[in-house]
Amino acid sequence: MKIRVNHRCSDFDSYRAERVKSLFNVDSGANFQLDAKLPIEDEGWQIGVIVGPSGSGKTSIGKQIGEMYKPAWPASMPIVDAIAPGGDFAAVTAALAAVGLGSVPSWLRPFQVLSNGEQFRATLARLVCEAPPLAVVDEFSSVVDRQIARIGAGAFAKAWRRTGGKAVLLSCHYDILDWLQPDWVFDTATGQLERGCLRRRPSLELEIHKTDWRYWPLFEPHHYLKLPHMIAATCYVGTIDGEPVAHLAVSTRPGLVEARACRLVVMPEWQGAGVGMRFLNAICDAWRRGENRYNKPLPTLFHTSHPGLAEALRRDRRWTQVSARLFGDHKMRCRDSMRKSAQAKGISESSSGYGGHLRAVQGFRYLVEDTPCAS
Incomplete structure (x- = not known):
């Protein structure tokens, strides 16, 4: 799948804008362009990652791949009821445990009162239960402690591969890659595509x-x-x-x-x-x-x-x-x-x-x- 990102905005000529251009030898900040060729249409992959620093085009690429996964959470319902309300209870609790949210009291609280780490895992559990054919997740693990991010990424990868679906994860953190063991990685900082699960999950002593x-x-x-x-x-x-x-x-x-x-x-x-x-x-x-x-x-x-x-x-x-x-x-x-x-x-x-x-x-x-x- 060929993707071209070409953003344009006004080229301002105020005093400060012109001074910045002069100081840093920048002609304009009005244009952003990025080309990428991703294996979205290929068969046999389940987890792909687009990684790179903020402002490097990850979200723009993700929007061209598909709709971002941003579920709405009811304010007056515990997450155990909000996740797949018409589905099987055992499947919901299994998904919560599979992504690492095994603390039972947390299941009885609304999404809004959970910690950032709990919200991160609850969203992953909901994604696993809903299991769309293709999901695009922006800011994956960006708002949580890095320890929770790494362990949560590894837990999600194991649970997601059992669904048979495809997920494209957008993240500015490279430390989750070894835990996710993705099938492909596109780095927006270098423009390089890495194919195949070439990473080994770190061992825990x-x-x-x-x-x-x-x-x-x-x-x-x-x-x-x-x-x-x-x-x-x-x-x-x-x-x-x-x-x-x-x-x-x-x-x-x-x-x-x-x-x-x-x-x-x-x-x-x-x-x-x-x-x-x-x-x-x-x-x-x-x-x-x-x-x-x-x-x-x-x-x-x-x-x-x-x-x-x-x-x-x-x-x-x-x-x-x-x-x-x-x-x-x-x-x-x-x-x-x-x-x-x-x-x-x-x-x-x-x-x-x-x-x-x-x-x-x-x-x-x-x-x-x-x-x-x-x-």
């Missing part, structure tokens, strides 16, 4: 530290449940370049028959980078090998209500689903049971119980397949 509940206050605001600490739990914190990015607590079921993991949280700026599953699998694998305080190999049981995480666990061959409940246990029955147990042990009675919620809970067990011995 995740370190896992065994600790206690001291780091939980950093992660608790981003967890969708408010519950007491697990009894006799070992906590783990994952860090990247010394920055805490993930948390998990692991305890055991009665009789040391298996481990029980919960309180998995990934910081919002790292959601969508694949950190959570790597972190969870590494810890569960260590427990499966007996690397725990009991020096006993144990499988791990993990429950979640997060639809995106449940789908990721179903895709991972190391996990098997063992339960799916649409609602919690009878809360009063649980309270009575806990009171009887407390009385039998001679301790103070519990005043409440667990359950009574309508939250769908899905259970998974970590069971690595045995590796065949070499003959």
Whole structure:
């Protein structure tokens, strides 16, 4: 597709305008011209990027390719309702999780009250759900922190490629290219077109530290449940370049028959980078090998209500689903049971119980397949 940008405006001759021309040896600021040949009509590509400094013609090129993607967001509706209102609920939550907006409380807020980073990811989730045949996105990642921009770009690329659509992203930042791994890149600064996915996504070195509940206050605001600490739990914190990015607590079921993991949280700026599953699998694998305080190999049981995480666990061959409940246990029955147990042990009675919620809970067990011995 051949594109020619030729903008003209008035050539002013005021004192200051003429002085600027004289000082910087500029004849006129009235004309802007740019020629580009882009592989828009080619087959087999899904993500293209037009990158370059501000004022170099990116938006003008994008307007000739197609209509800019600028969805209108209702002011009195949470984003979970505003995205694909007639579509499937599971598809919407999966898209939000896929682009890294996995913090459930954010789903319940209108678009206007979200942070810039959350708005960026919400827009990407909506684009993934709507999946037009061709989308042009201006100012891609320009208004967010660079960490969120890079991780968000990588998360979007993985989610978008599953839609089968084509997206042209316009950006003034080069740091997202390795994360996007686009099929082609046109640089408006040089006029050069780079074809083929020649970039390699940067690796993330995740370190896992065994600790206690001291780091939980950093992660608790981003967890969708408010519950007491697990009894006799070992906590783990994952860090990247010394920055805490993930948390998990692991305890055991009665009789040391298996481990029980919960309180998995990934910081919002790292959601969508694949950190959570790597972190969870590494810890569960260590427990499966007996690397725990009991020096006993144990499988791990993990429950979640997060639809995106449940789908990721179903895709991972190391996990098997063992339960799916649409609602919690009878809360009063649980309270009575806990009171009887407390009385039998001679301790103070519990005043409440667990359950009574309508939250769908899905259970998974970590069971690595045995590796065949070499003959």
